[in-house]
Amino acid sequence: MKRALNLFLTIIFILPFVFFLVLSFASEYYYPEMFPANLTISHFVQMIQTDSSILECLFTSLIISLSTACLSTLFGFIVSKSLAYHSKKKLFQMICYLPFAFSPVIFAYCLNYFFNSFDLSGNAFGIILAQFIVTFPFALILFMNHWSVNLKASEQLVYTLGGSVWQTYKLILIPMSKSIIIICFFQTFLISWFDYGLTSVIGLSKVQTLTIRMYQYINESNIYFAALGSCLLIFPPIILLWMNKNMVFKT
Amino acid sequence: MKSSTLNLVIFICLVILPLASGLVFAILYSFGLFGALSLGFTFEYWYKLLYDQTVWSSLLLSLTVALVSICIAVFIALMLSLYYRDYKISRSKIIFYLPLILPPIILSFWTFSFLGNSGIVSRICFNLGLISDIDSFPSLINDSYYLGVILSMIFSTFPVFTLLFLSFYESENIKSYERLAFTLGGTASQLKRKVAIPILLHRARPNIILYFIFLFGAFELPLILGRQSPRMISVLIHSKFNKFNIYELPEAYALSLIYASVVVFTIILLFNKK
Numbered sequence A: 001m002k003r004a005l006n007l008f009l010t011i012i013f014i015l016p017f018v019f020f021l022v023l024s025f026a027s028e029y030y031y032p033e034m035f036p037a038n039l040t041i042s043h044f045v046q047m048i049q050t051d052s053s054i055l056e057c058l059f060t061s062l063i064i065s066l067s068t069a070c071l072s073t074l075f076g077f078i079v080s081k082s083l084a085y086h087s088k089k090k091l092f093q094m095i096c097y098l099p100f101a102f103s104p105v106i107f108a109y110c111l112n113y114f115f116n117s118f119d120l121s122g123n124a125f126g127i128i129l130a131q132f133i134v135t136f137p138f139a140l141i142l143f144m145n146h147w148s149v150n151l152k153a154s155e156q157l158v159y160t161l162g163g164s165v166w167q168t169y170k171l172i173l174i175p176m177s178k179s180i181i182i183i184c185f186f187q188t189f190l191i192s193w194f195d196y197g198l199t200s201v202i203g204l205s206k207v208q209t210l211t212i213r214m215y216q217y218i219n220e221s222n223i224y225f226a227a228l229g230s231c232l233l234i235f236p237p238i239i240l241l242w243m244n245k246n247m248v249f250k251t
Numbered sequence B: 001m002k003s004s005t006l007n008l009v010i011f012i013c014l015v016i017l018p019l020a021s022g023l024v025f026a027i028l029y030s031f032g033l034f035g036a037l038s039l040g041f042t043f044e045y046w047y048k049l050l051y052d053q054t055v056w057s058s059l060l061l062s063l064t065v066a067l068v069s070i071c072i073a074v075f076i077a078l079m080l081s082l083y084y085r086d087y088k089i090s091r092s093k094i095i096f097y098l099p100l101i102l103p104p105i106i107l108s109f110w111t112f113s114f115l116g117n118s119g120i121v122s123r124i125c126f127n128l129g130l131i132s133d134i135d136s137f138p139s140l141i142n143d144s145y146y147l148g149v150i151l152s153m154i155f156s157t158f159p160v161f162t163l164l165f166l167s168f169y170e171s172e173n174i175k176s177y178e179r180l181a182f183t184l185g186g187t188a189s190q191l192k193r194k195v196a197i198p199i200l201l202h203r204a205r206p207n208i209i210l211y212f213i214f215l216f217g218a219f220e221l222p223l224i225l226g227r228q229s230p231r232m233i234s235v236l237i238h239s240k241f242n243k244f245n246i247y248e249l250p251e252a253y254a255l256s257l258i259y260a261s262v263v264v265f266t267i268i269l270l271f272n273k274k
Helices: A002-025 A042-049 A053-084 A089-101 A104-117 A124-144 A149-160 A165-176 A178-194 A197-202 A210-219 A223-243 A245-250 B003-030 B044-050 B053-084 B094-101 B104-115 B120-127 B147-171 B174-183 B188-216 B220-225 B233-242 B246-273
Strands: none
Touching: A002 A042, A002 A223, A002 B053, A002 B094, A002 B104, A042 A053, A042 A223, A053 A089, A053 A124, A053 A178, A053 A210, A053 A223, A053 B003, A089 A124, A089 B003, A089 B188, A089 B246, A104 A124, A104 A197, A104 B003, A104 B233, A104 B246, A124 A178, A124 A197, A124 B003, A149 A165, A165 A178, A178 A223, A197 A210, A210 A223, A210 B104, A210 B220, A223 B094, A223 B104, B003 B246, B044 B246, B053 B147, B053 B188, B053 B233, B053 B246, B094 B147, B104 B120, B104 B147, B104 B220, B147 B174, B147 B188, B147 B220, B174 B188, B188 B246, B220 B233, B233 B246
16 A cells, blocks of 8 residues: 555656656647657757757856855855844744745835836846845744754854864864755755746846746747756756755755 | 844845835835825725725635645645654655755646646546547636645645654654553554644644745746636736736735735744744
8 A cells, every 4th residue: 555655656746757858858749649749859959059048048047046045055154143142033033034935026026116226127136136135034044043052162162272263164163064054055046946926026027037938938838848948947956956865855 | 343243234134124125115105105106195095905805805815725725735744644654765755855846837837737628637538538528628727716726736735744744753752652642542543633643733833834824925826827816915916016007006015015914924923822
């Protein structure tokens, strides 16, 4: 029974991935056929030769997500230490949940005026900043729970032995926090990578990321390119998950 | 400046300031104190909004969809985690992570391809002779019951809670409580109903509430899989902002504030209960 259930769950979880992969190679997938009549690499060729912008979308998405994840992880790690040891830690945590819990698209509309005023709408920098406003509190939540009495004691020991702030971070705090830093980077990358709401409002559809392009394909009912876009969108998270599988699964 | 003070200033500038400025701007706009067509302080937009039937049906719909999805997802996750509790699932655990790397926009495309009129299920039904043509397949996408949206939400949520419950089962040492209850004469069903499930639900309550908020404000799934009327709250706000009629902007901000107040109230409640 357990084996059957395992098999069922495996099928329903793997099916979307297989479907997108097959559909991205398909050319004639008409109703009521179960499988496409032809498999071809023409969509990939077309994507590279004629619709090269999808590769630009991939590149733009990667730049935006990597920048957002790096900035959030870096700032989150440093700033969270002071907040975690503060007497108002609970209040700070509660505030951090708000930007993260808001629907990104509604939050983006509320902030849009300021982004327009500072000429940050319609460019990649504005999107990075907007996503940072959401991912930074998330990083703070993750790191605030990480700072402990043990870590503080180790840090104070280094200072007592004459270590500098830089040495404390380099030799004690960063090595001891390696796993949570990687998890934070992974999570913030995913939040940014999957974002559609903030990007569409702040980017004014001028900045073409993969999610924006995917929405266009779905709207146009271009299922083959939508499947191809899905594969591109899913690929980096799979790689990240695979690279960090030991750490992620343990946590 | 001390590093802790500097960090506090960064926190205020990057977390509190954007949040507060966005909300204050929305308040000013909704009361007619800001905007291109501002005529001074007025309750007009709020009155209009509060007497608008679509707003209430949208709020009710969002609450219902989020509540139904989270309840079913938590129920499935509880059943699965209790079923898998003694089973070495570490290897097969990887499959539970797979739905988590599907962004909402891809998930909606998948649901469309799977449950749509020309989707995989419809093709299977046709080939099995259960339906005669494409139109005889019941519409599960853009339907009045939001089935497509609910099913997608369940699909993306229950693996998270299964993993969460499995980890809580170990970290809370529920096994030992179950053994104790068993020694005291509890039956297998009582162990589940009166020991394991209450502990798991109690421990996961903050996560359940947070997920409820996420689902309540979900945007991409109802945008692609939902109906034109009634719309879920995020989609309704999005459509009000996107209309060419700028007279609707104050209403859109007022509606955003109603949504924000639900989120803020829930978060405060969550932290006070904690």
